[in-house]
Amino acid sequence: MKHRISILFYIRKSKMTKDKLAPIYMRITVNGQRLEYSIQRYVAVARWGAAAGRVKGSGAEGRLLNAYLDALTNKVHQQEREMMQDGKIITFDSFREKWLGITERPRMLMEIFQQHNDQMAALVGKEFSPGTLERYNTSMAHTKAFLQWKHGIADIDIKRLNYELIYDYEFWLKTQRSCSHNTAIKYISNFRKVVNICIKKGWLQKDPFLGFKMSKHEIERDFLTEEELQAIASKDFEIDRLNQVRDIFIFSCFTGLAYADVQKLKRSEIGPGIDGERWIFTSRQKTEARSRIPLLPYAVAIIEKYKDHPACIQSDRVLPVLSNQKMNAYLKEIADVCKIRKLLTFHIARHTFATTVTLSNGVPIESVSKMLGHKNLKTTQHYAKILDRKVSDDMKLLREKFNSDKKSNSTFKTA
Incomplete structure (x- = not known):
């Protein structure tokens, strides 16, 4: 996912100190959204170069202040590189939280599942039927029971989801819950919808379902003759x-x-x-x-x-x-x-x-x-399904055609 980061230093004359010094502000723009704050440094208005965003002149005090501004700029670029190396999507919120040292709270699977089902419940009768909600509630209960069986936990950080966990979940549904293959896949499909929400919101970088086969077995459907x-x-x-x-x-x-x-x-x-x-x-x-x-x-x-x-x-x-x-x-x-x-x-x-x-x-x-x-x-x-009788009728027409061709010097011959 592409991102854009720009950095600007500027002064605010409206907040001058008693000593006629203007505070220096830093503006970090991430994907069009701004993060602005004072860097707790001050400079005389006459010594500030607005175009360069730096202190003018070659004095020692100015050099030290410009070096500090350069260090802040490097820090922004260093954080950008770290987030990219960690495979994180750089958004305004994710960059801001890391920059300000806000600890990212882990996103838990069952919490997200519950939130999804609560929203679905509010739309029953409008977009969903009661039966659909019941299936998702059952799927959530199965997922919770599986986590307890497999890991002895009630919930899991979505970043821990991987192919192995999904493979084991299918095995658990078929063995511990005695689900048929198609029923197991239905429950996993419900689970996958919640995972897809996490991917679309940028919370997961890799799809844990990658390589997992979701195909159902063909079944014969009963009907009356x-x-x-x-x-x-x-x-x-x-x-x-x-x-x-x-x-x-x-x-x-x-x-x-x-x-x-x-x-x-x-x-x-x-x-x-x-x-x-x-x-x-x-x-x-x-x-x-x-x-x-x-x-x-x-x-x-x-x-x-x-x-x-x-x-x-x-x-x-x-x-x-x-x-x-x-x-x-x-x-x-x-x-x-x-x-x-x-x-x-x-x-x-x-x-x-x-x-x-x-x-x-x-x-x-x-x-x-x-x-x-x-x-x-x-x-x-x-x-x-095409009925045997339909196949029989079609073949009867073909048989009659061959018989007709045989009477009129057909090229097909028997031994």
Whole structure:
């Protein structure tokens, strides 16, 4: 980081002594900001050379005073060299503290982490969701527990952060906390955000994450096949609550909305789209990205079914959504009744929309990405795995082409 330092000596005639001597001041300018103070030396106004910033004449007293000014100048340059050799960023504050002998208080990791989380808490509902804050609080608790396990300390100077500590932190998460690889990386990513704040503020010269791999393992995302989706949609359960949970789950399968987005969906967020049909116009709670979703017949039928439900009328919501914990508990019962062996959770509905409902029916991945509210197409690719049936259909077309070519004197021959 570039810096600029200049030095100037001048006198202040407004503060003359009784003996008509003017005090000499030193001005150190660092990156445009000034540090000024009296050097406790005095000179007659007639003997001061303003242009040179030195005492005029060749008298012994003048030579001694000029030598002192030169020594102060050399001291400034010496401090500048020392700070550069120590790898410190030279700012006005850092130079001033060292010049005045102010001891730099170590910046502690957990204090900075707590400050970050406190600021995030103040922005919950504006920029962050409660779930995001909870994840960062959990990450901070893990980091604190790791420091106690590894070093027997409750906090650490950020200057002690290095690759070895981060490597050991990943090992601790996987062994002592039994985290999967991807979960461990999520916690470390939260930790890294706090470290990046330290780097951007100039508190750290070297990134301790340099060389550390943050890549996640690819995982297979469960989704319902068309047969499984039909089995759930057509089942008439004896318990009304199961029917209600089933309907809300199916609604998500045909809209791609996550639990939090279905739960907060208001009636005012449904209106006519560009084609005159009913659309959902909402924003994802997780990313605040806008989602515009044309409603399919299944979804419209479910909306109509619950438009007069007391809970919906009272809360101005589209559907009477239970807590996520209860929804997932009832979905397990639904899976058992429908003889579906997959671990059925509400988020599977979002995967089902991306795969079985849209991609496998020829909807372009770009359109699916917009409906899911993804900011990056790569995110959609993780959700929307190409189905075996789609591969089979594509290969069937190729097979038919080869068969057609063979009948018309194909160049391919078998042994």
